[in-house]
Amino acid sequence: MNSSRLLRLAALAFLVSGCATAPNHVLAPAARSIDGGREVLVTVAQGEIKTNINKSNVAAAGGGGLLLALVDVGIEQHRATVAEKAVTPLRDALIGFDFDSEVQSQTKATLNSLDWFGAQRFSFAKELTSQSRGNDMAHAQTKQVAFFDYDYGVSIDFDAIEVHLTVSVADKQAIAQNVPANKLPYQQKHKVVIPLRGAANDKDENVRHWAADNAALAKRALGDGLRDIQGMMKQGLTQSADAAAKMAKGERVTAGSYSGALIDYSNGATTLWNSVTDEWVMVTSPIG
């Protein structure tokens, strides 16, 4: 692979997975409207609800080495096996639930409510890689492209359902010139966590609750999460520089297993900015 292609893929990778340097979280009023508007691409790069496991740190704790790395592999493989087996009843119960269509219609409605955003052609994709992003940028007909990358899953202990969204606004020219991600006009990560009321320590027991009655509770959690994340997305896109600065100095709060600077507290939901993961996290009141 030649070096320019590597550089280009590295730049595009920031659009896929975020970056170490804090990206621009404020779309300045002067930069909100853009001639020709913005093409919009929505992605949900998964077929079903995802699992999540804790990272194993044996090698790190033991000073490294291939042997300890193998131990980590074994531990993580075991954890993944347990999680993937436990989630199956929920996946089966969710078959037929069209998360993808709901994501598209809600994103479209939210963006159409922001006149200045100038949302143009809406596209949807199940694929999200550096290459696919490069193709999306290359084929865009507008100067800027807005990406809305969603994913959803169960928490590590299956005691919550989470909906995630990364919003990125990219200049078509910038990608061609390998401009780093922290020079993107805008990027923000959002997460909504919907806890299960009375959750047990047992994954199987929690899955039973989420999956009961054709996954009624899980569907409600995903619907609520999607609705709440639209509000966060809108708030993020319209946030002023002053509000962003104030947010970083906000009161330190804890909600569930998350802590950070308080953004908002309303209707039993706490929204905070987690400086470690650099994302907005909303923890709603438990359901069930």
Next chain:
Amino acid sequence: MALASLACLCAGALGGCISDTPYVANATYKPPAAQPGTVKPQPFSHCYATVRSVIDKRSDPTTFGTVAGREVRAPADIVAWIGTALQGIDQYGINTGVPADGTVPATEIQADLVMAWVSNVRVSKTANMVLSVRYRRGGIDSDPKLYRGATNTVNWSSNDGELQAMIDRTMTQIIKSMAADMLAVCKAGA
């Protein structure tokens, strides 16, 4: 596998050894090699099956997803791929086709591909496929039944061979479950 793969696995987390070339799954299903010592079951004489229809009901027929950043694309004709997989049911005690003498009715299989996706959970690569299957026997359709294949193994380097093996193993689980159900019905009616 050993050290090179492990080094690759560790580096893979940082995008080290994983190819950025999308992998396109094989056009035809290849059942995993039988373990030494296993004997292919003799087909049950009263059990015949034919494939009546296969429909892909996924919203995006082109992709299976990504494993550690490497895209895995579905075969260009996934309906044909499933068709070849269903023909593989003869590995598990079912005769494929229609009996020459016509004395035993063949079960017609109508399969809808509801889900097929791959992903990774940290060091693991996972695949899930779901077929919704109806059986027609003696002119009567059964209720649809969901068959899920799910595999989860260490992802050494997302190379072509291990990705294809994962996809084939996942489909094999479905074929085996279908064969078991059909055999039970055939034996009950024999």
